[in-house]
Amino acid sequence: MIEKRTPIPVPTAQERIMTLARAGEVEKVPITEADDRVLAEAIYADHDIPPFDKSPLDGFAVQSADTENASAETPVYLEVTETVGAGGVAAPVTAPGQAVRVMTGTMMPEGCDAICMFELTKEVTRNNKTMIEITRPFKKGDFVSFKGEETKKGDPLVEAGSDITPGVKALLATFGYPEVPVYRKPVVGIFATGTELLEVDEAMEPGKIRNSNAYMVASQLKKAGAEPRYYGKLADDFDACYDAVAGAISEVDALITTGGVSVGDFDYLPAIYEKLGASVLFNKIAMRPGSVTTAAELDGMPLFGLSGNPSACFVGFELYTRPWIRTLLGAKNPYLIQTKALLGQDFPKANPFTRLIRSETRFDDTGRLTTRPAGFDKSSAVTSLAHTNALTILPGGTRGYKAGDEVDVLLLNEPGSVPLRLPEKNRT
Ligand SMILES: Nc1nc2c(c(=O)[nH]1)N[C@H]1C(S)=C(S)[C@@H](COP(=O)(O)OP(=O)(O)OC[C@H]3O[C@@H](n4cnc5c(N)ncnc54)[C@H](O)[C@@H]3O)O[C@H]1N2
């Protein structure tokens, strides 16, 4: 008698997995290795930005009082005492009528309080001295970038849980973080089960197929921020599979198996979970592909029994494994982005289960997101995965869907786009 499984909705399955998810341990990594990790502690400013009053222009640092009566008719002439580039420190200016030639980023010379850019003045030689001619008055502070105008020492700048983007890297460098606190990457073991499986370097044989799931899942793990540990493929033999799975558990933070979760004679994962004493969180979800996606818990560790069918395996990972990983990594939002798109094709047949169509989304030239199936749409499909940048959600029910319907999509990669758009009137 085949075991009867009761399907649960996708959000319920996600909730069950997420009961096992909490932020992991914190480690420090060199700033050069911190890309795409998640910050485990907030970044604070350890000094003001700018750290000193400075010139934002190539020009002259002047004393505003000298320029009070300057005009085109009555120019003022200032003596240039020295030239200082960014990184240099000018000698204090003490006498009236003096100016310093400074470059962008140079600390304001002591005694000067305004900047006159090169374009607003001209250099002249008078009495064998280099002078500048000023034809307008400057107020105290004119064109100066002030110490602390952008941020003050002690200001919180980026919250813990933020992705380390290139912009966050800039702050880490600015505020002296050669080592960055991040959450440790969970180590996730992978077994691909199936007597039919050949490795990538093996020649095709009758009845056999190459193992694509292990490589795909390892990539999904890396992309999600985890560390994959591929243990190899296993033939459909209960004892061998049990021993391999039981042996790997102590070495990883979670274990993924692919295949062997349905009701076939050689689908051993349900029996393996039972023998391990793991409790099954779900083994049937009202979704397609991936309805047989199974998850179990062993002493707080998730065991992900992803389906053997490549598309089902892919979707099961994105919906259940990925948010668990992202939570361990401390991500503020562990879920895929869900947004609206216009359906590019009819789906006339109703389906009782929610479908997650492997899709290619694109912004059309009016800026709207459109979504189309990425190719062959069965659970067994592997070719469409290469073109998939989103999953289109078609909720189960009694009706089909029409091209032009607004539907939800989960974004996996950046949708295709078009070059920067500007209104015609602004294209000058
Ligand atoms: N009587 C029923 N049969 C099936 C049901 C069902 O409810 N009743 N469910 C179907 C659904 S839905 C799916 S999905 C599959 C799930 O199968 P398993 O997770 O048990 O996986 P396997 O049986 O091991 O393999 C299924 C399929 O996938 C291929 N495969 C397996 N591993 C890999 C790999 N590493 N790389 C590439 N392809 C792989 C395998 O050769 C099979 O073709 O069950 C349905 N059956």
Ligand code: MOO
């Ligand atoms: O688990 Mo199966 O993919 O629903 O087709």
Ligand SMILES: [Mg+2]
């Ligand atoms: Mg099977």
